[in-house]
Amino acid sequence: MKNVFSIRYKIFIIYSLLIICILLFTSVITNQMTSNTSVENAVETSERELALIINNLDAKITHIYDYATTVAVNPDVIAMLKKYKTPPQTASAQYQLRTTLSKSVNSILGINRNVAMWDLVALDNKFFGASGYNLTPTILALGTDYFTHTNQKNSCVIQGPYLVKENFPNNPVVPKMAVTKSVVDLENLETIGYVAFFVNESSFAAIFEKNMPPDTQTNFYVLNENNIVLSSSEKDLIGTDFSIGEHISSERYNELCQTGNMILPGTGGNADILYTAKIYEGTNWRVINAVPLNSLLQGQEAVNRFTLMIGILACVITLVLSFWVSYTISKPIHTLSNAMARVSKGDLNQTVITHSKDEMAILYTGFNNLTKKVRALLDEVYQKQEEKNQYQLQLIQSQVKPHFLYNTLETIKSLVDLDLNETASEAISAMAVFYRISLNNGNDIISIQNELELCRQYLYIQKLRYQEYLDYRIEKCEGTENWCISKLTLQPILENAIYHGIKEKHTKGLIVIQLKNFEDHLIFSVIDNGVGMDSETLKNLQNSLGASCENEHLRSFGLSSVNRRIQLLFGKEYGIRIESVLHHYTKVMLTIPKEPYFPSIK
CATH class of the missing domain: 3.30.450 (Beta-Lactamase)
Known part of the structure; x- marks a missing residue:
């Protein structure tokens, strides 16, 4: 009994000292940690708002460009x-x-x-x-x-x-x-x-005014490549050099351009200002958002005080419970710890037996039930892993951008406005065929023949939009029609070829789709004679194909999605390879195994 009494108080004293140290440590760093977290959240919020504004700015400029092109x-x-x-x-x-x-x-x-x-x-x-x-x-x-x-x-x-x-x-x-x-x-x-x-x-100013949060003294600035203010909430600054203005020094401005965000002291004793900057790549404009930091941190002090009170109360309750728990579990804890040690080494067949009817009996029963459930869960995990792979495949397929439907409808509207009714009718038919094949009654797998037909309709519609830039050719390979492929596999590759190859060339280009039949696999090749890539860009693009997330600064979103879809379906040995020579061509090669097509596969 003496040893039991000693163990009980040892547990209580050690646990009490630990709680006191944690409380002291928490009281010192809580305010700093919460402040840092709050500032980080404020920066993330400001960056999300700025990203939304840039998306709206891109939509507006794109619409104006589309109208100008249509008139031209x-x-x-x-x-x-x-x-x-x-x-x-x-x-x-x-x-x-x-x-x-x-x-x-x-x-x-x-x-x-x-x-x-x-x-x-x-x-x-x-x-x-x-x-x-x-x-x-x-x-x-x-x-x-x-x-x-x-x-x-x-x-x-x-x-x-x-x-x-x-x-x-x-x-x-x-x-x-x-x-x-x-x-x-x-x-x-x-x-x-x-x-x-x-x-x-x-x-342009209306974009910012509509998307900024209410009740905040937010300023915005849109700068061109020479740092001249194009649009701003401060109209007097329009047409001036922002980097030498009164709001921010040239050194601070250069630092802001490199880091993307910065907090500067307010003038005249006002609150600190959070500056957030992003580049709109469509025109190389720099968009800067300036918002008082205190407007983003409202209510944080009350949250900090409440959190500290909860922490103190939790510590007091923990000290009381620790005394009672140490007194109750001192005797049987050794037996239970030995059983848990054996479980931690992988022996899940452990069972502890007690003849008492107190709380430890419940703990023992819980331990026995836990080991039993762990064994059952290990069997269940394997089955759920298969479901997870299927979910990942569906998630990747859902990442196909919806802009194609919108752009196609805009193209058809322009054709109708130009009284090109026959061409508009053909475009509608092409769009109908495209979506009939892509929907495929809910099936994720389609035949090679349908995938090539889907590509044909997609390229036909895109050629209507970029008749000054785009031509295409599809080279079939006999005997491959009835093999299967995941639907919408080639469409992201074609989209990359158009927007990052042919369109940037500013002269008429050609896209060629080739299909080669080998003994146990097929190779699709999408070749464009666009601007191509230098060796460093090609290397970064190849590396991004194997990454687990997308890099927004690379042009690999569609290609990486396709690569992951193929590898989820068929294995790591299949996927995408890329060749490119700057100012000459880009060739994307997609390898898939020969799998028979059955319409019932989903």
């Missing part, structure tokens, strides 16, 4: 620019040109509120005045040689800001952005003029 390929626009190399001088010719182009362009733009004004420009930098807007103040802000120095590639370009002094009462200065797209003669692919859209800065 309009037959009436091309015909008028071919007819008039410079704006006509006679009133009748000007009236005919304005009437024809206003009808065509306004039917495309509709009630689009992003484009404030538009016009066509001849190669001699003279505006046609086709839209009927008073563009004199804007032309003065642009300068006479704007289109001489602007990007001559056949792509949309956005530049600014241009501080336009409008001919309104009080002569307000309105910042505007200029979006230009060259108009190409489709017969000889020569530039014959330009489409010019003018977008008010307030259109």
Whole structure:
């Protein structure tokens, strides 16, 4: 009994000292830890908000580019620019040109509120005045040689800001952005003029104002590559160099560009300011969000006090319980610990027996039940692992981007607007075939024949959108039609070839799909003669295929998803290999085993 009494108090004293040390340690670091966690959460919140804003900015600019491209390929626009190399001088010719182009362009733009004004420009930098807007103040802000120095590639370009002094009462200065797209003669692919859209800065500012949390004094800044402020909540800064402004020093600005976020002291005794910066890759603009840190940490002090009170109360309860537990379990604990030691070495067949009817009997019974359940769970884990693999496959397949449906509908709308009803009908049929095959009655596995047909319809629809850039060819291999493949396997590879290969080339490119039949496997090859990749980019892309998560700075999202799908289905020996030569080509090779196709497989 003496030894039992000694053990009981040893347990109590040691446990009490441990709790006191933990309490002292917690009282010292709790505030620091919670503050750091709160700041990290605030930074993450600000970064998520900024990412959402950049997504909305990308959508707005993409829509404007799409409208500019649609106007640039309009037959009436091309015909008028071919007819008039410079704006006509006679009133009748000007009236005919304005009437024809206003009808065509306004039917495309509709009630689009992003484009404030538009016009066509001849190669001699003279505006046609086709839209009927008073563009004199804007032309003065642009300068006479704007289109001489602007990007001559056949792509949309956005530049600014241009501080336009409008001919309104009080002569307000309105910042505007200029979006230009060259108009190409489709017969000889020569530039014959330009489409010019003018977008008010307030259109971009509205994105931030709608997405910022309420009741916060948040400021935003959109900078170009030269650190000039394009749009801001502080209108006086528009057109100035942000890196030498009064808000942040040039050294701090350079550090912010490298780290992506920074906390700086507020001026005049105000709260600290959290600066968050991200690059919008579509235009290489830098978007900066500045929000008072205290607005993101409201209520944190009350949470800290409450947490500390709960910790103290838990320690007191633990001390009381420790005394009672040490007194109760001192005798049988040795027996139980020996049994647990044997279990920890892998002997799960341990059973402890007690003749008492107190709490330890319940503990013994619980231990026996636990070992029994562990044995059952080990058997269950193997079965659930198979279910987990199937879940991972379905999760990866759900990552296919939904933008294709939206872009296809936009393309069909443009065809209808251009009275190309037959082409629009063919596009609708192609889209119907694409989704009929991709849905496949809920089956995840389809035949090689259906997968190639799905690719054909996808490339046909994409060619309608990028008729100036894209051509394709599918080379079949006889005797492979009835083998199986996971549906939508080739579509992400084709999407990468279009957007990161052909489209960036800015001239017409070709995508070729090849299929080779070997004894026990098949190899698909997707080849494009686009911009290609240098050796370092190719190496990083190859490494990303085997990573467990996606790197947002690489172009490997679709390829990595395809690679994981194939390896989940067929094993690690199958998947994707990539070859590429900068400015020449990129070749993506996909290897799968020969598996017979049965329509009932899901």
